[in-house]
Amino acid sequence: MPHFSLARSFSLSIHTKNSRLFTQHLPTTATSAEKFYTHMQKNPNNIEKSLSNVNAQLDSACVNQVLNRCFPSQSLMGIRFFVWAGLQSSYRHSSFMYDKACELFKITLNPSVFNDVIEAYRKEGCIVRVRTMKVLLNLCEKSGLADEALWVLRRMPEFNLRADSVMYNVVIRLFCDKGDMVMADNLRKEMGLIDLYPNMITYVLMIKGFCIVGRLEDACGLLMAMRRLGCTPNSVVYSVLLDGVYRLGSTERALGLLDEMEKDGGGCSPNVVTYTSVIQVFCEKGMMIDALGILDRMEAYGCAPNRVTVSTLIKGFCTEGKVEEAYMLIDKVVAGGCVSSGECYSSLVVELIRIKRPKEAEKLFREMLANGVKPDGLACSLMIKELCLEGHALDGFCLYEEIEKIGGLSSIDSDIHSMLLVRLCQESHSVEAAKLARFMLGKRIRLKTSSFDKIVEHLKKSGNEDLVKRFTRIGR
DNA sequence: GTAGGGTTAG
Known part of the structure; x- marks a missing residue:
């Protein structure tokens, strides 16, 4: 039957892909994932009941593999496995794993999965704990599904479970993000009625939501x-x-509030975030004198500016085209000793690129390197990317080598490496391309999947078959 | 739970 063989070959292709990954990089987790998956296949009813009997190590790579095995034909089982895994004491889902699960099972497009999972628990008489509901709620949160989150909360009494304030806060946050302050406020009031008092987090969420x-x-x-x-x-x-x-435009009222906070001197004295957000508002309005006034004010109050404060001001000056003033600010701040010159000039490089003054950015970047001032990861990445986009990959590579000399390469990611390598290939700088490729292999930096074929083709053409083999060995 | 330069990986 054509239909059957199609399904079979599809599942086979997923299997083969995963097996390849297993054997190449994750030999131990491969076995674990296989064990969990096979166990669920053999015990499809109430999988949760016996999963803990599986003698296998649970870690994120293993969870990831199981999810991929379950997708797409056994998505419900996959999500149930994910929830079960999140309840195990030996393992905790990272935020990344929640993202992975949401993305793989396309939860935003299939919000009914929450209903399906809870219905399955009910029908099969599974043990459902508060933690179970928390994992489901976290999936709602990651997918930005406020109504479904509320629905999960509402199903809890059926299983004799009671939500706690953390869960309420999750649902409240989702409604605040949605701008539905009526529902958010109802939930806040509801907390009080069931002996769950709104806490500081609830109030922060609500106040922020009301302001928005x-x-x-x-x-x-x-x-x-x-x-x-x-x-x-x-x-x-x-x-x-x-x-x-x-x-919302009430400058006077806001400054009054800042006064109040400064005078209080207790638990609500302004901190660096408070002042920085005020500075940010002034900068966004182009009111740079006032923004600088706040900088003086915070220093007078004994609150030191940090990297974010300074980069906010630099961004403000650059947006206004006042680059000279950004330099003056940096001199002042660096003399104050709270933020390093590397951090300040890195911010300036980033902003110069953003306001489309790449030549000035490059000049500054080179001066930094010449003076032993280490640019941060973002400045390095954006600078190299900019040169690549302008068709100056060779310059990008020279900078790359300079950065390496002062030990600043660790914060440049694989994307930038791949981009630089592709451009070197495209611009026919074969010697430099091979040099960069060897460096990447030495650091076990993989090629980005989307550039893999292009780079491989070029390396083959330029007689670097050995490099191609090595890249293939470490995978995409 | 407040400011937050770009993307991605586990």
């Missing part, structure tokens, strides 16, 4: 309400409110 939708009075009202309820607002709460008040 322009409901300033409600945001301020919450500040009063939390005080009344004995939850004393801290610097974070104040900073969020201050930022919102500012963004």
Whole structure:
């Protein structure tokens, strides 16, 4: 039957792909993933009940492999495995794994999976714990599904489970992000009714949400309400409110709030984030004098600016085309000793590229290298990328070698390496391409999948078959 | 839970 053979060859191709990965890089996890998968195939009913009897090591590579085996024909089983894995004491899903699961099973496009999973638990009489629901809720959160998250919360009583405030906060955050402050506020009120008091995190989320939708009075009202309820607002709460008040255009009121915070001197004194967000608002409005005023003000208050503060100001000056003033600012800040010249000039390089002044960026970048000032990873990456895009891959490679000399290569990722290598190939700089390829192999930096074929073709043509073999060996 | 330069990997 054509249909059958198609399905078979499809599942076979997934199998082969994974097996290749296993044998090349992850020989031990391959066995684990195989064990879990085979076990689920043999025990399709209430898989959770016996999965813990499988004698296999659980880690992220293994979970990833099992998910890939289950996709696409056994997605429900895959998600159930994912949830089960998240409950094991020996293992915890990283945020990356949640992303992986959401992406693989296309949860945003199939939000009904939550219903399917919970229905399956109910029908098969599975043991469902609060943690089970938390894993499902985290999947909703990663996929940005507010309604489904609320739905998961609502199904808990059926299993005699009670949500905690962390779970409520997850759902509240989703509704705040959606701009549905009516639902968010209802949930906050509901917490109080079931003896789950909203905490500092709840208030931060709510106040931020109210500010974003322009409901300033409600945001301020919450500040009063939390005080009344004995939850004393801290610097974070104040900073969020201050930022919102500012963004909504009430400059005077915002500065009044900042005054209040400074005078309080207690748990809600302004910190570097508070001041930086005020500076950011001034910068966005092109009010650079006022932004600098806040910098002086924070220093007078004894709060040291950091990398973010300075890069915000540099960005502001560059956007206004006032590059000279950015240099003056850097001189001042570096003399103050809180932020290194490497960090400051790196920010300037990044901003010069952003405002399309790549020549100045390159000049500054070269000066940094000549003076032993180490550019950060972003500055290096963007500088090399910019040169590649301009068709100056050879210059990019020279810079690359300079960066290596001062030990700054560790923060350049494989994408930039692949891009530089592709461009060197395209511009026919075979000697440099081979040199970069050898360097990458030495550091076990893989080629990006999308550039693999192009690079391999060029390396073959230029007589570097040995390099091709080595790249093939370390995989894509 | 607040500012946050670009993308991606586990």
